[in-house]
Amino acid sequence: MLKILKYVGYDLLRSRWTYIYCSFFLMISLSLLFLSSDLSKVVISLMNIVLLIVPLIATMFGVMYYYNSREFIELLLAQPIKRSNIFLGQYIGIAGSLSISLIIGIGVPFLIYGVFNSPEIWNFMILLVTGVLLSFIFSAIALLIALKNENRIKGFGLAILVWLFLAVIYDGIFLLGLIWFNDYPLDNFAIIGSILNPIDLSRILILLKLDISALMGFTGAVFQKFFGTGLGIAAAISVLIAWIGIPAWRIKSVSQTKDF
Template sequence: MLKILKYSLFDLVRSNWSIAYLTFYLLVSSSILYMNGDLTKSIISMMNVILLLIPLVATVFGAIYMYNSREFSELLLSHPIKRKSIFLGQYFGLAISLSLSFIIGVGLPFIFRGIFGSPQLSNFLVLIGVGLILSFIFSLLSFFVALRFENRIKGFGLSLFIWLFMSIIYDGLLLLILIWFESYPTEKLAIALTLINPIDLGRVLIMLFLDTSALMGYTGAVFYKFFGAWQGILISLSSLLVWLILPLYLLLKYTKRKDF
């Protein structure tokens, strides 16, 4: 697996896509830092960018990469390696290259602005952590979808739908549910439903660590009590891990019986 990972990483970090993605982050984070002039606010602005773009870009990248490397995957499959190793290697190569662009593109401007040694460091690290996890999850989902559907239009469509669903539609449903049960205390329900969606979970984690919880009044205190305690953090992390492990497991199971 490591051999495949190494070469797909070699391939991907040199691609124009990765370089464009890196440049994009450099530009966006530098200009956000420049315009806000303040680390906390910049982190909030970056949060909005990251929650929108990372899932989208990871989705698009994942599908493109899978479809483009289809024939090469066949060549690799004809060699004496386990299927598992090939696809794990390719997936991790993809996810790591996305993560590298992200970390460097966001990290450099913030380091330059003195994020180390600032009290915002921990918040920044939460931001980076959320970005990384979302990169891994969404590239995995679209990688899987693209492997599953040979028809590119179907594969892209479904991947983008997953993105759209998690980014917006899910929140819409969540809002409707909360409105529906208006007369009941719905704090716990809101927490439970947030735990399911990695984008929402990432957003809430960043927000709470930035002390936005105070804005939410009593409810915020309830949320903070949950997510701020180590059980809450543990549950959040487990939920994010489930989003990685379950699709990975299904992917590997699927590759065993797939015809190429």
């Protein structure tokens, strides 16, 4: 598995998309830091970008990489290697390289601007951690979709749809639900609704850490209380791990029975 990881890693290192992705974040964070030296504001602006771009790129990249490296996978399958090793190695290779690009792209500019001497360090770390987790979640989902669909157009379409659903449509349905059940106490519903979607969960985890949480009033206080308890943190972490674990496990089982 390590060998496959290495191959995928080398392959992606040669790919210019990794560099474009990395330099995109470099440029965005450098220009934001250049425009405003208030690290807290930059974290908020970057949050909006990370929550939008990271899942999208991870989805597209995962699907694209699988379809492009199909011949290589068939070659590997002819060797005496466990199938789960091949696919999980490939998955971790993609997600890992995306995460490294993200960490370099955001981390280096913040290092230059001295994030370690600033009280914003923890907010920044949360941004990085959620970015990495989102990379892992969405590349797992993308690989799973690609594995299940031989038809490339269908695969791409489905992957985009999943991203669109979690990034936009889910919030719409969630909002409708909140308005619909307006007459009932909605605190628990709001907590459950936002914890189930990894993008929403990441956004709230970051917002609660920032000054801006004061704007969230009563509901914000409820959230802060929930995520302040051991149960809340455990729930948030287990949901994020489940979002990685379940697709990864499905990749394993689907690849085992798939007829190439």
